[in-house]
Amino acid sequence: MPHDPGTVKLVGAGPGAADLLTLRAARAIEDAQALLYDALVCDEVVALAPAACVKIQTGKRAGRASMKQETINRLMLRLARRGLRVVRLKGGDPSVFGRVGEEQAFLNAHGVATEVVPGVTAASAAAAQFGFPLTHRGEARRLVFATATTRDGTLTDTGWAADREATLAFYMGRNQLPALAARLVAQGRSPDTPVMAVENAGRADARAMPGRLGDLGQALAAVGCEGPVVVVVGEAVAHAAAFSDLEVPATPVEARS
Template identity: 45%
Template sequence: MSEMGKLWLVGAGPGDSDLLTLKAARLIADADVLVHDGLIGPGVLEMARAGAETISVAKRRDRHSLPQPEINALLVRKVLAGLKVVRLKGGDPFVFGRGGEELEAARAAGIPCEVVPGVSAALGCAAEAGLPLTHRALSSAVSFVAGTCQGLKEQDWRGLAGPGRTLVVYMGVTTAGLIADKLMADGVSPDMPVAVLERGTLPGARAIRTLLAELGEVVAREGVRSPAVLVVGRVAGLANAEDVIARATMRQLEGLGAW
C-alpha cells in the first residue's frame, strides 16, 4: 500500500498572484495534485511544476462541477494514494471558502491536513481601493456576511452596520437590492456610503461608491458582476472610487464631499 500523502488547504488570495504567501507559492510548486476553485487568479496555476495534475472544481452559484461531498472524497482519495495534494481556495480557506468542511472531512478520514491562510477578498480588494476597513475616527468594528444566505429577510443584521462599524458583504451582487432593503429595515440610514469593489486585484478591477438607498439600482445599471464585495460604512467614503448615484437627492449630492 502506498505511503499516505498530505493535504494542504491553501489560500490563493483575491486574484493577484503576487499576493500569495511564500508558503503558498512553495506548496503550489511542489504539489502532485492541485484541486482548485474557479476564482484562482491568472498566474497562480502557472506556478505548478511540470507533470502536476490540476483539477478544477469551480462553483458558480448553484452550478457546481462537483458537489462538496464529492470534492471531499476526491481530496481524501488522492491523499490516501500517497500524493501531496494542494486544495487551492480563492481568498482565505476559512472565510466563506468551505475550508472548514474540507478540514472536517480530512479529520474524519484520518489524513494529515494543514491550513495555509491567504489574503481574503475583503482585505485585498479594500487595500487596492485605498479603503481602510477600520479607521480610528470612523469604524472600530468589522463584520463579514454572505449575501446569498437563504431567508435573507429573516436574517438579523441589526448592529452589523451603522455608525462606528463596517459591514463587508461577500457574494451579494445578485441580491444587492434586497441587502440594501434589509439593512435599511434594520435601521441603517439610506444615506450610508457603500463601496462596490468588483474584480479586486484582477485585470478590469472597478470600484464604485454610492449610497445604500441607491445600491440595488447602481449595481444593476452599472452591470456589476461577480466576483465583487460590498463595503457598507463611513469608511467607504475614503475609497479611491468612482461616485455613481442613481437617484440621489440634492442633499445627498451635497453630502458626498463629507464622506
C-alpha cells in the same frame, strides 16, 4: 521539508493576482502533486504547479456548474491516500466563506492531516486597491465579514445592521445585494451610508462602484456585474478617492494596473 503522505494543504489563492499570493502558498502550489482548484483561481496561479501535477478544477462559482462538496471531499481523500502531495486551492482566504472547516473535519475524521495556508481576502484586497481603510479611528471600530445569503439562498440575518461604528463587508449573493441594502436601511442603517461595491477585487480588471446604501440596487443594476462582487458598507469607505466628488451613484472606477 518533506511532505508526509496523507496530508492535504488547504491554501488561499488570494483575490486573483498571483503577486498577492503568500510565499507559503506559492511554495505549496509549486510542490503539489495534485491540485484541486476553484474556478476563480486565475491561470497564472494554476501555472505555478509542476507540469506533472494532476490539476482538477472543482468549479465553485456562482451560477455555474460545480462539483458537489461531497465529491471534492472524497477526491481529496483518495488522492491523499495514494501518497500524493495534495493542495486544495481556494480563492481569497480559506477561512472566510471557503468551507475550510467542513473539508478539515472530513479529512481529519478519515485520518488525513491538514494544514491551512491563509490568503488575502476580497475585502482587504478591495480596500487596498481603491484606497480606503476597513477600520478607522473614530469612525469604524469593528469589522464584520458576512455572506449576503444563507445556505438555502435566503438573505442573511442582519440584526447588527444599525451599528454605525461597524464596517460591513458582504460576500457572495451578488443578485441579492439590492434586497440586502433595503433590509439594512429598514433595520436602521442610514441610506446615506457610504458603500463601495467592488467587482473582481484585487485583479487588474477590478471595478469599483462607490455610492450610498440607499442607491446600491440602482447602481448595480445600471452597471451589470458578472464577476464576484464584495460590498463594503460604512463610514470608513468614504476615505476612498472615488468618493471625493460623489453626489449620485458614480460610474465604475477602473483599477489601474
